[in-house]
Amino acid sequence: MVWHASLAENFNVSIPWIQISKVHVRASKFGQALVVETVPRAGGYVLGFKIEPDERREAACKEVSSLWKVFLADPVLGVKHTVEDAPTSTQSAPLERRADDVEIVDSAETSDTMAAYLADASKAADREPVFDPELGLAVEALPPGYDIGKLWSA
Structure with missing residues (x-):
């Protein structure tokens, strides 16, 4: 339910149907008003809307x-x-059983490259990052003799 007050532009209300607990007309200090009550978990609000003339208020209450x-x-x-x-x-x-078409490559060169890179004892601190055009990223500088392609495929 959405309410837009034409006389008070700062008083606009939007209430999801699921949050409404009761809709009725009752007396207020301003006369008869359309009253919409919300469930406690939605704040438990009691909102009164003055609608004139009486026929229009009754029609609005019936419609809502x-x-x-x-x-x-x-x-x-x-x-x-x-x-x-x-x-x-x-x-x-x-379902028909099918074996995966996988080729396992166990190359000593690949595993040696990765092991040597990870066990670099001479590395005292992180190396400065450098741009690698093959990856399009900034990466830690590799020690001499290492190739990003071999590390990437390890």
């Missing part, structure tokens, strides 16, 4: 109550989701 009841009968709480009937075990055909 009707829309609220429609929401309560079939609430829209997000994306609609429908569950399709799952096929029974007799309907579903067994």
